[in-house]
Amino acid sequence: MEVNNVELVMSAVSPTQYPTTGYPEIAFVGRSNVGKSSMTNVLINRKSYARTSSQPGKTQTLNFYQVEDQLYFVDVPGYGYAKVSKQEREKWGEMIETYLTQRETLRGVVSLVDARHEPTQDDVQMYQWLSYYDIPILILATKADKIVRGKWNKQESIIKKKLGFNKKDSFVMFSAQTKMGKDEIWKWIEDHAFGGDQDGI
């Protein structure tokens, strides 16, 4: 999709604040600092539209980005940030759970993991949880520019094994720096946001 117009239309913490337009939504989840905002910027061809930072845990709300008049990207605050209090973590959990389980217009989740490492327990939990709710998942192994090309296949195997990857889901190696994988992500997003075949309806 050629993107010209993107607008952050809402930073929400509860369902009453979600947009009511009814456009399909694709959510981005992953550990704090894994690269969600950087990926968003690559997808929409902007340098710094979604705020990126070296300080993890900055994004605290569900940020709805309206892309053209067609869909929303939902940047979900990162999990697994150690310095967040237990109370804040619980609040986060509730906000995410409510959104991911109750949002009717949600069409799929792009779940980001670090291409260099074995997924964390949080990554595994998130994947298993999304699978349980039957949400279509794209596992995106990002920061691939930080490992040599010769190791990509091995890392893919390690990541899939640890997650308990299900073949019905998708996997893409990505780098926000080189933009590798961008077209594949867009294809997945378009297939899921606009593909007519939802649950056989």
Ligand SMILES: Nc1nc2c(ncn2[C@@H]2O[C@H](COP(=O)(O)OP(=O)(O)OP(=O)(O)O)[C@@H](O)[C@H]2O)c(=O)[nH]1
């Ligand atoms: N080399 C490299 N660095 C990346 C890549 N993606 C993100 N980064 C860097 O990783 C850091 C975190 O990126 P963000 O996009 O802010 O991460 P985030 O997941 O949005 O973080 P939170 O909003 O805190 O949850 C930044 O310093 C980015 O420049 C990538 O593909 N390659």
Ligand SMILES: [Mg+2]
């Ligand atoms: Mg972010």
